[in-house]
Amino acid sequence: MELNLAGRTALVTGSTQGIGAAIVLGLARAGARVGVNGRDARRVEEAVGRARAEAPQADLVAVTADVGTEEGAARALEALPEVDILVNNLGIFGARPALEISDDEWRRYFEINVLAAVRLTRLYLPGMTDRGFGRVQYIASDSAVAIPAEMIHYGMSKTALLAVSRGFAKAAAGTGVTVNSVIAGPTHTGGVEEFVYELVDRDLPWGEAQRAFMREYRPQSLLQRLIEPEEIANLVVYLSSEQASATTGGAVRVDGGYVDSILP
Template identity: 60%
Template structure:
């Protein structure tokens, strides 16, 4: 029997209060994991916990209020949610900007938020996984990591770095029973992307028409020709968090709707 039962596992999801992180927390709880819900403010975490408990009444959730932009924040997250068996590095930011007009400070902000937050928390969580000889670490990357958009090169560079970081951590845990992978996510129906779609398409069209226009003009390589639903990304994350993925490590797996026009990442 094939089972994605995560009963008895403790899963920490960073940036879990909305969007993809919220969907991942939902799916992990539905699979039986006890889920640590990380956010930067007590208010956002409290709201997310309420909504998650409504979505998964029999799920178990723990709030983890911590800003992973500092070593102290990463250490605090682990103190609040110790002994994580599963770590989902989901925190990320993105802002559009032409490469010649984007200052170095924006590049630095994207690298810190998209790359170093995951590095900090992973370094704090891995010792416990190594001691228990089991663990799952997933970094959330983007199609932009391998299909560089000219209007977000700074963002793309940070997501390319994530692929290297995940591969490096996988090699550092060789033979330990721990797997480390990244997920290349294509254009997804999140609040952040909805705002981006409004910026580039305009606010005059109804949402269904706006996203269709965005995909037609700005993401024409998508094979599914629609935005990806957050739960579709979460499904891959749950698989990579399970026992079924025990021989999958150091990989970059795609949930991109076929957007990346390549056989390999």
């Protein structure tokens, strides 16, 4: 199967590192023009440089904007007025005992993990429907279905994305635009390494720490290892393609079998 995204423009939010950076590279390699997004101009330019080093043919646009705010979303729209593929990857996470999560932290998780994606969808979806093609994706998590006791505020935000995705898919019905969420399982990123070491012995080598984390905190994973960001990106690239034209309104899993269900 050849996934050719030539002529398409994509925006990947929160894409200077981790899953977002892998998605940028995957889309660029498939031929798309891709907006690399982050709040810090230096980090955005560094991410663009790393992607071009791995894919010299990549057509990349630096989109320096805090899309967790209305002003930042407007700057992203100015940098990329027309987007065919919107990947709402921006998100924050962290462990916190349930009874210690403040009102402000609940609001912060909702505004960054959910409302930022809703706002960008409102900005870009009308253009997609007018042109008769579009792909909107929300990077969700196994935590949307199996709420982790150590970060229920994060789980709440990812559950909300599943509802948002399904709702906007209905709003785009019959237009040639598909809207899906991607349920990513426990993934190996720099941020997750730090998170793992918050929960297991910091003196353990990374290989042992990862296995201890999966054994104690994610024992239901059938993969029995952390997923690599490129594995998440592969699904995103497919969902962005013409070949995925009949997949919409779905919560598509790339979770290593973490969620113990036949359906999401």
